[in-house]
Amino acid sequence: MALHRVTDRGGDAQDIYSTPLSREVLPKYQMPKEASDPRIAYALIHSELQLDGNSSQNLATFCSTWSEDEVHRLMNDCLDKNMIDKDEYPQTAEIESRCVHMLADLWNSPSGRDTMGCSTTGSSEAAMLGGLALKWRWRERRQAEGKPTDRPNLVCGPVQICWDKFARYFDVELRQIPLEPGATGIRPHQLREYVDENTIGVVAILGVTYTCDYEPVEEIAAELDAIMADTGLDVPVHVDAASGGFIAPFVQPELVWDFRIPRVASINTSGHKYGLAPLGVGWVVWRSADLLPEDLVFRVSYLGGDMPTFALNFSRPGGEIVAQYYLLLRLGREGYRMIQQTCAETAQALAEEIKTMGPFTLLYDGTGGLPAVSYTLTDPATAGFSLYDLSDELRRRGWQVPSYPLPANRQETVIQRVLVRHGISRDVISLLAEDIRRSLARLAGGTPSDEAREGFHH
Numbered sequence: 001m002a003l004h005r006v007t008d009r010g011g012d013a014q015d016i017y018s019t020p021l022s023r024e025v026l027p028k029y030q031m032p033k034e035a036s037d038p039r040i041a042y043a044l045i046h047s048e049l050q051l052d053g054n055s056s057q058n059l060a061t062f063c064s065t066w067s068e069d070e071v072h073r074l075m076n077d078c079l080d081k082n083m084i085d086k087d088e089y090p091q092t093a094e095i096e097s098r099c100v101h102m103l104a105d106l107w108n109s110p111s112g113r114d115t116m117g118c119s120t121t122g123s124s125e126a127a128m129l130g131g132l133a134l135k136w137r138w139r140e141r142r143q144a145e146g147k148p149t150d151r152p153n154l155v156c157g158p159v160q161i162c163w164d165k166f167a168r169y170f171d172v173e174l175r176q177i178p179l180e181p182g183a184t185g186i187r188p189h190q191l192r193e194y195v196d197e198n199t200i201g202v203v204a205i206l207g208v209t210y211t212c213d214y215e216p217v218e219e220i221a222a223e224l225d226a227i228m229a230d231t232g233l234d235v236p237v238h239v240d241a242a243s244g245g246f247i248a249p250f251v252q253p254e255l256v257w258d259f260r261i262p263r264v265a266s267i268n269t270s271g272h273k274y275g276l277a278p279l280g281v282g283w284v285v286w287r288s289a290d291l292l293p294e295d296l297v298f299r300v301s302y303l304g305g306d307m308p309t310f311a312l313n314f315s316r317p318g319g320e321i322v323a324q325y326y327l328l329l330r331l332g333r334e335g336y337r338m339i340q341q342t343c344a345e346t347a348q349a350l351a352e353e354i355k356t357m358g359p360f361t362l363l364y365d366g367t368g369g370l371p372a373v374s375y376t377l378t379d380p381a382t383a384g385f386s387l388y389d390l391s392d393e394l395r396r397r398g399w400q401v402p403s404y405p406l407p408a409n410r411q412e413t414v415i416q417r418v419l420v421r422h423g424i425s426r427d428v429i430s431l432l433a434e435d436i437r438r439s440l441a442r443l444a445g446g447t448p449s450d451e452a453r454e455g456f457h458h
């Protein structure tokens with residue numbers, strides 16, 4: 001009976017790869033004229049996507065590449081929820097607000113319940129909002145003093161590109177402090193030379209993108225306290241905790257970097273990095289509501305009243321926010337601690353391996369900052385290969401392990417970095433270590449591909 005029906009409808013029985021759509025190259029420049037069978041269109045796009053890298057071997061990204069089935073289901077439940085429409089989806093709005101308060105509490109906000117904060121599309125949007133609040137407050141202060149407001153600057157170390165964007169898009173001078181020899185971030189004594197009456201704030205990074213080390217937020221704030229005592233300049237700190245905001249509270253709970261420091265005005269994090277949520281969610285939280293100028297806040301209608309919003313976007317999916325809440329609820333502090341601690345231990349085990357391999361010097365060994373390892377070639381001039389060559393060798397086995405130069409003043413140093421995140425097991429890292437050893441042996445014997453090519457010609 002079933003067979004009869006299938007045969008009747010023709011298309012149902014046909015093999016996907018012998019349908020008209022799959023006998024052609026898929027359209028690239030113009031929409032097709034006719035509609036296609038959804039299963040066939042899906043299958044063809046699905047196979048095209050196989051050409052992307054395998055995210056479980058992507059050791060370059062901080063972002064989530066693994067999620068539980070329940071996350072997929074909640075994302076599916078939320079496909080139609082527009083988070084900006086607070087009136088239509090008040091429960092999504094409520095869940096967003098719960099996440100903000102839980103993060104404020106995790107980061108030791110003195111007034112968790114009336115902290116101000118919101119979700120964003122990631123740390124980049126969160127940085128724009130944090131930076132705008134700094135700029136607005138600086139300007140209000142200067143205007144009240146009858147002083148010029150045309151030359152704002154933001155002081156920072158080796159920041160992620162989002163801060164370059166913030167500075168360019170919102171007309172702020174980015175005063176980037178160059179790295180001292182051997183340093184992986186700002187050293188507090190450097191600040192005095194860079195901050196002045198036009199400084200809207202200092203950005204400290206919890207998890208420097210290049211090396212995965214933390215900048216010393218407490219010492220940075222103490223130096224700014226000293227500067228204030230000497231000069232009267234009161235410069236707030238914004239902590240870019242894109243990665244560290246979901247690591248430090250669990251792996252280094254004794255480290256003081258957050259709202260325990262009075263000078264820390266705001267903090268951002270990426271929910272989709274070590275927050276473990278699917279791609280597309282970040283968070284920014286202000287220590288108290290008064291640090292977010294009223295002027296930047298827009299009100300949208302919400303359950304007959306209105307709700308304050310601060311965002312660069314308007315419509316945006318609610319699923320990532322709901323998934324973030326699910327993860328906070330499902331894992332709890334202990335669940336996050338176990339996951340992040342395991343990642344840290346896996347990174348430290350890799351650091352031990354890297355140490356014994358010979359040609360490397362560790363820059364960061366996975367202890368004290370993010371679950372990651374970064375290293376350089378001890379003697380690039382005599383190694384006979386570069387870290388870029390090693391990245392290429394590893395790529396042949398599917399591993400994505402990036403190599404890149406350090407920022408300003410240390411550009412001559414090329415480093416390699418491996419990130420360990422949820423879903424990357426100790427076993428996977430041991431396989432990577434074996435492949436690094438094998439690649440080193442190949443590189444030491446001259447590139448096999450060159451020999452092979454010579455053999456072919458002669």
Ligand SMILES: *Cc1c(COP(=O)(O)O)cnc(C)c1O
Binds near residue numbers: 160205208209270
């Ligand atoms: C990843 C990262 C960002 C940007 O975050 P997105 O969530 O990708 O927008 C900003 N700052 C730091 C330190 C980062 O690591």
